[in-house]
Amino acid sequence: xxxxxxxxxxxxxxxxxxxxxxxxxxxxxxxxxxxxxxxxxxxxxxxxxxxxxxxxxxxxxxxxxxxxxxxxxxxxxxxxxxxxxxxxxxxxxxxxxxxxxxxxxxxxxxxxxxxxxxxxxxxxxxxxxxxxxxxxxxxxxxxxxxxxxxxxxxxxxxxxxxxxxxxxxxxxxxxxxxxxxxxxxxxxxxxxxxxxxxxxxxxxxxxxxxxxxxxxxxxxxxxxxxx
Amino acid sequence: xxxxxxxxxxxxxxxxxxxxxxxxxxxxxxxxxxxxxxxxxxxxxxxxxxxxxxxxxxxxxxxxxxxxxxxxxxxxxxxxxxxxxxxxxxxxxxxxxxxxxxxxxxxxxxxxxxxxxxxxxxxxxxxxxxxxxxxxxxxxxxxxxxxxxxxxxxxxxxxxxxxxxxxxxxxxxxxxxxxxxxxxxxxxxxxxxxxxxxxxxxxxxxxxxxxxxxxxxxxxxxxxxxx
DNA sequence: TATCAATAAATTGCTAACAATTTTGGATTG
DNA sequence: CAATCCAAAATTGTTAGCAATTTATTGATA
Numbered sequence: 001x002x003x004x005x006x007x008x009x010x011x012x013x014x015x016x017x018x019x020x021x022x023x024x025x026x027x028x029x030x031x032x033x034x035x036x037x038x039x040x041x042x043x044x045x046x047x048x049x050x051x052x053x054x055x056x057x058x059x060x061x062x063x064x065x066x067x068x069x070x071x072x073x074x075x076x077x078x079x080x081x082x083x084x085x086x087x088x089x090x091x092x093x094x095x096x097x098x099x100x101x102x103x104x105x106x107x108x109x110x111x112x113x114x115x116x117x118x119x120x121x122x123x124x125x126x127x128x129x130x131x132x133x134x135x136x137x138x139x140x141x142x143x144x145x146x147x148x149x150x151x152x153x154x155x156x157x158x159x160x161x162x163x164x165x166x167x168x169x170x171x172x173x174x175x176x177x178x179x180x181x182x183x184x185x186x187x188x189x190x191x192x193x194x195x196x197x198x199x200x201x202x203x204x205x206x207x208x209x210x211x212x213x214x215x216x217x218x219x220x221x222x223x224x225x226x227x
Numbered sequence: 228x229x230x231x232x233x234x235x236x237x238x239x240x241x242x243x244x245x246x247x248x249x250x251x252x253x254x255x256x257x258x259x260x261x262x263x264x265x266x267x268x269x270x271x272x273x274x275x276x277x278x279x280x281x282x283x284x285x286x287x288x289x290x291x292x293x294x295x296x297x298x299x300x301x302x303x304x305x306x307x308x309x310x311x312x313x314x315x316x317x318x319x320x321x322x323x324x325x326x327x328x329x330x331x332x333x334x335x336x337x338x339x340x341x342x343x344x345x346x347x348x349x350x351x352x353x354x355x356x357x358x359x360x361x362x363x364x365x366x367x368x369x370x371x372x373x374x375x376x377x378x379x380x381x382x383x384x385x386x387x388x389x390x391x392x393x394x395x396x397x398x399x400x401x402x403x404x405x406x407x408x409x410x411x412x413x414x415x416x417x418x419x420x421x422x423x424x425x426x427x428x429x430x431x432x433x434x435x436x437x438x439x440x441x442x443x444x445x446x447x448x449x450x451x452x453x454x
Numbered sequence: 455t456a457t458c459a460a461t462a463a464a465t466t467g468c469t470a471a472c473a474a475t476t477t478t479g480g481a482t483t484g
Numbered sequence: 485c486a487a488t489c490c491a492a493a494a495t496t497g498t499t500a501g502c503a504a505t506t507t508a509t510t511g512a513t514a
Contacts, residue, residue, distance in 0.1 A: 005498075006292070033466070045499070048466085057284055065233070066466060066505050081374040085319075088375065092315040147308040148315065151378055232468075260496070272469070275496085293475050293496060 005046060012042055012050035020060050020071055021133065021160040022126040031061065031069040058154055060161050072161060076211050079162045086155040087202045089148055090136065094194045096143035098186055105142045109183050112138045116176050132174040133160060139186075159205075166209040178204060232273060239269055239277035247287050247298055248360065248387040249353040258288065258296040285381055287388050299388060303438050306389045313382040314429045316375055317363065321421045323370035325413055332369045336410050339365045343403050359401040360387060366413075386432075393436045405431060 016036075019025040036047045051069045054061040062072045074082070097105075112135050119127040133156045140149040163173075178201045185194035243263075246252040263274045278296045281288040289299045301309070324332075339362050346354040360383045367376040390400075405428045412421035 032464090034464085043499080044466095053283070056280070067507090068466065078373070081372045084372055085374040085378065088315060088319040092312075096311075145308045145311055146305070147312040147382075151312065155374075259494090261494085270469080271496095294477090295496065 008042065008046045009050045009053070012036070012040055012046055013054055015040060016050065016054060017058065017060060017157060018130075020164075021157055022129050023160075023164045024126070025071050027071050027073045027161060027165040029071040031071065033068070058157050060157060073165060074158065074162055076166075079166060079209070079211055082155055082158045082162060083202065083206055086152070086159060087199065089152050089155065090139075090198050090202065091195050093136075093140045093143045093145075093148060093152065094182075094186065094198050095191055096145060096148075097139050098189050098191050098194060100142055100144050101186070101189065106187060108138055108142065109186065113176075113179060113183055116179060120176060128173055129160065132176075132179070133157075135174065135179050163205070163209070166211060168210050169208060174201070174205065235269065235273045236277050236280070239263070239267055239274055240281055242267060243277065243281060244285065244287060244384060245357075247391075248384055249356050250387075250391045251353070252298050254298050254300045254388060254392040256298040258298065260295070285384050287384055300392060301385065301389055303393075306393060306436070306438055309382055309385045309389060310429065310433055313379070313386060314426060316379050316382065317366075317425050317429065318422050320363075320367045320370045320372075320375060320379065321409075321413065321425050322418055323372060323375075324366050325416050325418050325421060327369055327371050328413070328416065333414060335365055335369065336413065340403075340407060340410055343406065347403060356387065356400055359403075359406070360384075362401065362406050390432070390436070393438055395437050396435060401428070401432065 016025070016031070025031075031051065033044055033047050033051070036042065036051075037044050040047065051061055051063060055063045055069065055072075059074070060072050061069050063069045112131070116128070116131045116135060119131045136156055137149070137153060140152045143149070178197065182194060182197045182201060185197055243252070243258070252258075258278060260271055260274050260278070263269065263278075264271050267274065278288055278290060282290045282296065282299075286301070287299050288296050290296045339358075343355070343358045343362060346358045363383055364376070364380060367379045370376070405424065409421060409424045409428060412424055
């Protein structure tokens, strides 16, 4: 792909991913190519490869052969696996971040916290969601392992979709207090405590989710009632 | 993508990935579309998307805009990050696998070990490489977390490429003795020991690699001398 | 009214031809 | 002889248009 088209595909991916992650496109929403072409002012080929990538790389889109694309509806099993995997990586990230604490990195962390509190004060829901995800990205970047960072980025995206699908009380995100406590522990280089807080933080998020066995599969019912 | 073309792309990806992982296509090898079309008897469009995916998902191919694709040459930094990430996931996998030990799973592990010893006896280098990677996949599947399994699959692939690029003494793979010891610890549900052995196992592999700082970037020199 | 079949419309899938870019291999010149 | 330039070849990038499939509509029938 030539660099121009590549950027265009990335642009489309970003637009779609943001919309999904920020819960403006609910799970199950049909994503017809023609409509996306119209709305995004894009070439259909570019739209197609963006959808393909969102499906195969990020798994926030599902493509039904000959029937088009939808915002994905991860199963409960998948949701749990994503959380479990995420905890594994987040724990490692916390440890590495503590090892890598420079003055510059301390600053980045504090600035990120400011952004988050700012977003909460403004009451901009989308920005709150975005920044609360960015907090975890910043940690991963401080950790300095690009592979872990990229893996985590994917899992954060998927987590956001899972929250949109399975959260009982809407609008609950990462609590800023927990991020604050985590930062305190990290800045104090208290590895055990930081790891513990990260575990609890993830558990808190999961606690607000409806991930009971039930049918054990997709929540077809809930979606059908909705539409 | 319709299911037919999708399968074809997957076929091409598998062929290429196997060749790279089994060190038949050394790092840096140019992958011209026309040649691949000829050799694989495939459509150029299919070849192109296979290359794109191998580049963006698995990172075992690098695409230079307007200049085609090569087998990737990960930097030393990337190699280290892949190993570090892999250890993080492998540790988690070992723990989960122990939690999930059914009779069926015990059997799978033992069968996998047999396959590996079989491959060693036959002296088939490619099969040895393949099966020694499969060992880790089997563990991940026993662990039962599909997300971790998929992440690990990617990292195993990348590890194999890294070994091809940075191993000083050729042909050193995972040692079967270490796999055997690991299985013993897992079957005994000795989590601490299993985790420890996995750590050591990864370190052993890394020990045979030339991942010193040197220029800190690509090993242009080594490659130029080679070709 | 419900069911089914036939047809039309909408949507996705595929490819062949064309465009753009880079590389190659002289030919020319100082 | 090295450097520069230019055209041809090779290679990759792009797209428009058609093919195939699915979905919606219509209308006939019981």
